[in-house]
Amino acid sequence: MSEGYWTRKLESLEIELPGVAAPVGSYAPAVRSGAYVYTSGQLPLRDGELLGTGKVGGDLGVDEAAGMARQCALNALAAVDDLVGIDAVVRVVKLVGFVASAPGFHSQPVVINGASDVLAEIFGDAGVHARSAVGVSELPLAAPVEVELIVEVEG
Structure with a gap:
């Protein structure tokens, strides 16, 4: 990709990445290892x-939960952007989504589509990823969803 490609794509989609969410524990929002950036689980925080x-x-x-999963994905991208710059992204490799589920709820994949769809909207084929959508009984701060990403980056 040319320099600034993903930045221009975000602008054309009128998507603004949020500021990096402050950790709610003892961890980094994202870490790089070799050609990969791993984000910590991101909650549906805005401001x-x-x-x-x-x-x-x-x-x-x-x-409503799918919209929150979308926000989680944008928060994860903000962590990537803060660490290496969004334009360093080669592809989204994996998304793991957690859904705080009421008893009998089985549509976790539909909820996590909110995150997957925004990644495909931004990155096209490079946003198509492997994924897990997991139902859990509780999430931090009573959040309904949490998303983490693994992305491949340049150099």
Whole structure:
């Protein structure tokens, strides 16, 4: 990709990456090892505030949770951008999504599509990734979703 390609793509989509969310524990938002950047799990924070709390399939609907998963993915990209610059991304390799699920809720993949879809929107074929969508009983701060990424980067 040419220098600044992903930055221009974000601008054309009118997507602005948020500031890096402050860690809620003893960890780094992202670390690089070789050609890969691994992000810590990102919650649906915007301007330091959770977009919502509760269990998907109980307190929240699928569409609302999918929007929160989208925010999680953007927060993860912000961590990548802060560490190496968004234009260093070669491809998104893996996404792991966690969904705080009410009993009997089985649509975790639909919720995590909110994260996957924004990555495909931004990166096209380079945004198509391997993925896990996992239902859990609780997440930090009572968040409904959490997303982590592995991305391949240049040099």
